[in-house]
Amino acid sequence: MNTLYLILGLLLFIVTVMDLIKTTFSSNGGGMITNTVSKAVWKIFFALAGKDGKSSALSYTGPAVLISILLVWIIGLWGALFLLLLSDKDSIVNSSTLVIASPLEKLYYAGFTLSTLGVGDYIATTNAWRIITSLAAFSGLAFITASITYFVPVLSAVGLQSKLSLYISSMGKTPQLILVNSWDGKDFSSFFDTTSDLCQMLMQHTMNHHSYPVIHYFHNNQVKLAIAPAIVLLDEAYHLLELAGAKDELKMEMLQITLKTYKETMKESFLKNTKAHREAPTPDLAQLHKAGIPVKDTDQVKQVFEQELHEHRQLLTSLLEKDGWSWKEVYDPSY
Incomplete structure (x- = not known):
């Protein structure tokens, strides 16, 4: 009995199963x-795309991440059983000749056992190895099925992410346009009529992000369907609404809390130790003044956005840059 192979096999099995269970259940x-695999795959695709959010290459990152995770789990379970079989040179024999299986044949046996093929050209030699083979077959069936089933809620969460992005971008291509489109000459009632649905979708997306962080790597190269510019767009519109004296305190509080919760989730998961490479621009108020929206004067707005919200907007800049976007996608209606 080779103790080293036995210990390595058990450790690999435990680590793989714990990761699979934590991720799927x-x-x-x-x-x-x-x-680790998700971040590595994203970095590769992000580098190949030249860190450009509009690159079509990034559209394949999400599926590539899911496939890579599944392969790592399969390789982990397969390798674990293979190492266990190697720990005993007499563990497996050819069913016809009863010749002891070679390492390559044991690798083959481990593979068809986990896939529950049950070919039968190689068999276990003792009751202990027969039980281990049965347990491995059940593990392969259960865990690989669970990992594939995990893809269903992930893809559903990705669909909600695109829906939320489109919902926000359809309200206006810039934060100023969101205010102008919802202004009726007296207040922003049309904006607040949609706030409940908007907050509900944003809260659901935040919970999905917490449960399935892999959805962060499902990138859409169309700006109107990209989540990072959409969230920044909504956040900037929220602060302009504050400066314009929006009166629906309940809806404003709901929007503030949902946006804050999302940003905290992103900061904990994907924006640790990140630094923004560019400064956020100060919103142009000309469009708001032209529409008769009673926003505060330019100097006050500049002070709020450049000083009071500086650290907050640095986080938003990092959110955009980490996804291949910039403030142009937020404030330039031509994008």
Whole structure:
């Protein structure tokens, strides 16, 4: 009995299964292996795309991440059983000749056992190895099925993410346009009529992000369907509404809390130790003044956005840059 192979096999099995269970059955995000693989795949695609959010290459990142995670889990389970079989040179024999299986044949046996093919050209030699083979077959069936089933809620969450992005961008291509489009000459009642639905979708998206952080890597290269510019667009509109004296305190409070919760989730998961490379622009108020919206004067707005909200907007800048976007997608209606 080779103790080293036995210990390595058990450790690999435990680590793989713990990661799989935490990712697929927990509501607290992915496991360590899942998160590491996801970030590595994203970095590769992001570099190949030249860090450009409009690159079509980034559209394949999400599926590539899911496939990579599944492959890592399969390889982990397969490798674990293979190492266990290697720990005993007499563990497996050819069913016809009873010749002891070679390492390559044991690798083959481990693969068809986990996939529950049950070919039968190689068999376990003792009751202990027969039980281990049965347990491995059940593990393969259960865990690989669970990992594939995990894709369903992930893809559903990605659909909600695109829906939320389109919902926000359809309200106005810039924060100023959101205010102008919802201004009726007296207040912003048309904006607040949509706030409940908007907050509900944003809260659901935040919870999905917490449960399935892998959705962060599902990138849409169309600005109107991209989540990062949409969230920044809504956040900037919220602060302009504050400066314009929006009176619906309840809806403003709801919007503030949902936006804050989302940003905290992103900061904890994807924006740790990140620094913005550019400064956020100060909103131009000409469009608001032309529409008769009673926003505060330019100097006050400049003070709020450049000083009071400076750190907050640095986080928004990082959110955009980490996804390949910039403030142009937020304040330039031509994008």
